[in-house]
Amino acid sequence: IGSSVEFDWCSVSCIRTLRTLGHTAIVINCNPETVSTDFDESDRLYFEELSHERVMDIAELEKPRGVVISVGGQTPNNLALGLTQCGVRILGTSVEAIDACEDRNKFSQLCDSLRIDQPEWSQFATLQEARNFCKVAGYPVLVRPSYVLSGAAMRVVTNDGDLDLFLKTAAVVSREHPVVISKYITGAKEVExxxxxxxxxLVNYAIAEHVENAGVHSGDATLLLPAQRLFVETHRKVKSISQKLCRALKISGPFNIQFICKDNEVKVIECNLRASRSMPFISKTYNVNFIELATRIMTGMPVHPAIIQPMDIDFVACKVHGL
Structure with missing residues (x-):
């Protein structure tokens, strides 16, 4: 379930928690190089592709009380709307909230309604619309299509030629899911x-800092935990914005929000209502299994927030992308 070992860790943590709580855990996965496809990890394993048709075939056979899609990366998250329309019960955060975050236009409008700052943005479905925005906003800009794994098919564009080339070679522009472009802020720090x-x-949270400036894919970035170079006011704003979005979306489960921070100004890049690739790193650093907490919440069990005091931690953890 998912495209990296980080999502496999999240999936296995969820499976083990479900079984500990007395539930029958059924896994759908087509990747043999994962721990989650070990037959001893789940009660039943379906070695099938993660498509709407295959998942529905299994759901009709097994008749599950609920389905968890928030621990396996972007692929299962993209199945949320179709599964719900076919009567499958998604555990955790509502499908409407997931769609509001996955559709970059809807999410930007949500931020506007909550008075949450974000880079200047617009949506477009044609090349001419894109050119018009870039002419007004000025380069560089960040081009982001809807419904992709964070960073995939995302690009920083610095001139008209690059913009034309990117949009002509990437078949991602459509009226159904228009691409959103936003003003790229140079020299800014990315925070998660x-x-x-x-x-x-908000039950539990952790704030990590990217060593590289904003623009590096979060899966490839070097992360520091606890964050080492954030102003206290920046830390406060990040938490406050996260609480606003959590309340507005009525989140029940794991989520990840990415921010651009510069000169104590905090802007939201995106929000993913699922486990991120940094969640295992954070869970191990603080010795608090965020996925176990999320699974208990999604199954209606009581939870007790762990007390995390970053100022009391006498070490710094660093996540480095392996070559």
């Missing part, structure tokens, strides 16, 4: 909030 929500309340 990984958290678990329960019916809109």
């Amino acid at each position: 909030m990984d958290a678990v929500g329960k019916a809109g309340d």
Whole structure:
């Protein structure tokens, strides 16, 4: 389930928690190089592709009480709307909230309604619309299509020629899911909030800092935890914005928010209502299994927030992308 070992860790943590709570855990995965496809890890394993048709075939056979899609990366998350329309119960955060975050236009409008700052943005479905925005906003800009794994098919564009080439070679522009372009802020720091929500309340969270400036894919970036170079006011704003989004989306489960921070100004890049690739790193650093907490919440079990005091930690953890 998913495209990296980080999502496999999240999947296995969820499976083990479900079984500990007395549930029958059924896994759908087509990747043999994962721990989650070990026959001893789940009660039943379906070695099938993660497509709507295959998942529905299995759901009709097994008749599950619920399906968890938030621990396996972007691929299962993209199945949320179709599965719900076919009567499958998705555990955790609502499908409407997931769609509001995955559709970059809807998410930007949500941020506007909550008075949450974000880079200047617009949506487009044609090349001419894109050119018009870039002419007004000025280069560089960040081009982001809807419904992709964070960073995939995302590009920083610095001139008209690059913009034309990118949009002509990437078949991602459509009226159904228009591409959003935003003003790219040079020299800014990227910060991530990984958290678990329960019916809109923030249960546990951790703030990590990218060593590289904003623009490096979060899966490839070098992360520091606890964050080492953030102003106290920046830290406060990141938490406050996260609480606003958690309440507005009524999040129940894991989520990740990415921010651009510069000169104590904080802008939201995106919000993913699922486990991120940095969640295992954070869980191991703080010795708090965020996926276990999220799984208990998604299955209606009581949870007790762990007390995490970054100022009391006498070490710094660093996640480095392996070559």
